[in-house]
Amino acid sequence: MYKLRSSYNNIYWVRLADIILMKAEAEAYKGNLAESAKLVNQIRKRAKLKELTSDKTGSKESMIEAVLHERRLELAFEGERWFDLCRNNKVEKYLNGIDNRDSGRIRQVRQFDSNLYLLPIPQTA
Numbered sequence: 757m758y759k760l761r762s763s764y765n766n767i768y769w770v771r772l773a774d775i776i777l778m779k780a781e782a783e784a785y786k787g788n789l790a791e792s793a794k795l796v797n798q799i800r801k802r803a804k805l806k807e808l809t810s811d812k813t814g815s816k817e818s819m820i821e822a823v824l825h826e827r828r829l830e831l832a833f834e835g836e837r838w839f840d841l842c843r844n845n846k847v848e849k850y851l852n853g854i855d856n857r858d859s860g861r862i863r864q865v866r867q868f869d870s871n872l873y874l875l876p877i878p879q880t881a
Contacts, residue, residue, distance in 0.1 A: 773799050776835070777827045784819040792819050796826050803830075820844070842873055 780795035793813040800807060812822040827840055841847045851868045 766804060771831075773802075773830050774827075778821060781820065781823045781827070784816060784823055787816060789813055789816065789819050792823060796823055799826060799830060847873065 776795050776799055780792045783789075783792035783795065792814075793808055797807045812818050818831055822848075824840055824844065828837055831837070841850055847868050848870075851866070
Protein backbone atom coordinates (compact mmCIF):
# COMPACT_ATOMS: atom_id res chain seq x y z
CA MET A 757 0.00 0.00 0.00
CA TYR A 758 2.62 2.55 1.08
CA LYS A 759 6.22 2.51 -0.04
CA LEU A 760 7.55 3.29 3.46
CA ARG A 761 5.40 1.63 6.09
CA SER A 762 7.50 2.64 9.08
CA SER A 763 6.77 6.36 8.84
CA TYR A 764 4.76 8.36 11.35
CA ASN A 765 2.03 10.76 10.32
CA ASN A 766 1.18 12.24 13.71
CA ILE A 767 2.73 15.62 13.05
CA TYR A 768 1.03 18.55 14.79
CA TRP A 769 1.23 21.77 12.82
CA VAL A 770 1.19 25.06 14.70
CA ARG A 771 0.75 28.21 12.67
CA LEU A 772 2.32 31.53 13.54
CA ALA A 773 -1.13 33.14 13.54
CA ASP A 774 -2.24 30.67 16.23
CA ILE A 775 0.74 31.57 18.43
CA ILE A 776 0.22 35.31 17.93
CA LEU A 777 -3.48 35.03 18.80
CA MET A 778 -2.69 32.93 21.89
CA LYS A 779 -0.36 35.69 23.04
CA ALA A 780 -3.03 38.30 22.27
CA GLU A 781 -5.50 36.37 24.42
CA ALA A 782 -3.00 36.16 27.28
CA GLU A 783 -2.26 39.88 27.05
CA ALA A 784 -5.98 40.66 27.10
CA TYR A 785 -6.45 38.56 30.24
CA LYS A 786 -3.52 40.35 31.88
CA GLY A 787 -5.19 43.68 31.10
CA ASN A 788 -2.61 44.79 28.53
CA LEU A 789 -5.23 45.81 25.97
CA ALA A 790 -2.92 47.89 23.78
CA GLU A 791 -0.50 44.99 23.22
CA SER A 792 -3.38 42.59 22.62
CA ALA A 793 -4.95 44.92 20.04
CA LYS A 794 -1.56 45.36 18.34
CA LEU A 795 -1.17 41.59 17.97
CA VAL A 796 -4.71 41.09 16.64
CA ASN A 797 -4.24 43.97 14.20
CA GLN A 798 -1.04 42.31 12.98
CA ILE A 799 -3.11 39.28 11.95
CA ARG A 800 -5.86 41.43 10.46
CA LYS A 801 -3.34 43.48 8.47
CA ARG A 802 -1.90 40.33 6.92
CA ALA A 803 -5.42 39.35 5.84
CA LYS A 804 -6.00 42.89 4.48
CA LEU A 805 -8.74 43.65 7.02
CA LYS A 806 -9.35 46.90 8.90
CA GLU A 807 -7.93 47.37 12.37
CA LEU A 808 -10.07 46.74 15.43
CA THR A 809 -12.27 49.65 16.43
CA SER A 810 -12.08 51.33 19.83
CA ASP A 811 -15.35 49.76 21.00
CA LYS A 812 -13.70 46.33 20.74
CA THR A 813 -10.47 47.38 22.40
CA GLY A 814 -11.97 49.55 25.15
CA SER A 815 -12.55 46.96 27.85
CA LYS A 816 -11.03 43.67 28.91
CA GLU A 817 -14.19 41.65 28.15
CA SER A 818 -14.70 43.16 24.70
CA MET A 819 -11.02 42.62 23.84
CA ILE A 820 -11.21 38.96 24.87
CA GLU A 821 -14.33 38.55 22.72
CA ALA A 822 -12.52 40.23 19.81
CA VAL A 823 -9.54 37.87 20.17
CA LEU A 824 -11.82 34.82 20.31
CA HIS A 825 -13.69 36.04 17.24
CA GLU A 826 -10.41 36.54 15.40
CA ARG A 827 -9.28 33.03 16.40
CA ARG A 828 -12.58 31.70 15.08
CA LEU A 829 -12.03 33.37 11.71
CA GLU A 830 -8.31 32.70 11.37
CA LEU A 831 -8.35 29.08 12.55
CA ALA A 832 -11.62 28.01 10.91
CA PHE A 833 -11.87 24.26 10.21
CA GLU A 834 -8.63 23.52 12.11
CA GLY A 835 -10.32 22.06 15.20
CA GLU A 836 -9.35 24.82 17.63
CA ARG A 837 -12.76 26.36 18.38
CA TRP A 838 -13.84 23.71 20.91
CA PHE A 839 -10.67 24.20 22.94
CA ASP A 840 -11.09 27.99 22.83
CA LEU A 841 -14.63 27.68 24.18
CA CYS A 842 -13.63 25.20 26.89
CA ARG A 843 -10.63 27.26 27.98
CA ASN A 844 -12.82 30.35 28.38
CA ASN A 845 -15.86 28.56 29.90
CA LYS A 846 -18.11 29.64 27.03
CA VAL A 847 -19.39 26.29 25.78
CA GLU A 848 -22.85 26.77 27.27
CA LYS A 849 -23.10 30.33 25.93
CA TYR A 850 -22.35 29.43 22.32
CA LEU A 851 -23.49 25.82 21.93
CA ASN A 852 -26.76 25.65 23.87
CA GLY A 853 -29.79 25.46 21.67
CA ILE A 854 -28.06 24.45 18.45
CA ASP A 855 -30.80 22.96 16.32
CA ASN A 856 -29.47 19.94 14.42
CA ARG A 857 -31.76 18.79 11.65
CA ASP A 858 -31.28 15.71 9.55
CA SER A 859 -32.99 16.62 6.27
CA GLY A 860 -36.05 17.69 8.22
CA ARG A 861 -36.72 14.18 9.54
CA ILE A 862 -35.04 14.27 12.93
CA ARG A 863 -34.89 17.37 15.06
CA GLN A 864 -32.35 17.29 17.84
CA VAL A 865 -31.61 20.19 20.15
CA ARG A 866 -28.62 19.55 22.37
CA GLN A 867 -28.10 21.08 25.77
CA PHE A 868 -24.49 21.48 26.86
CA ASP A 869 -23.51 21.58 30.52
CA SER A 870 -20.30 21.13 32.49
CA ASN A 871 -20.57 17.32 32.30
CA LEU A 872 -19.91 17.44 28.54
CA TYR A 873 -16.58 19.28 28.72
CA LEU A 874 -14.55 16.11 29.30
CA LEU A 875 -15.02 12.44 28.58
CA PRO A 876 -16.12 10.94 31.90
CA ILE A 877 -14.16 7.90 33.02
CA PRO A 878 -16.14 5.47 35.19
CA GLN A 879 -14.80 4.99 38.72
CA THR A 880 -15.61 1.26 38.65
CA ALA A 881 -14.10 -0.27 35.56
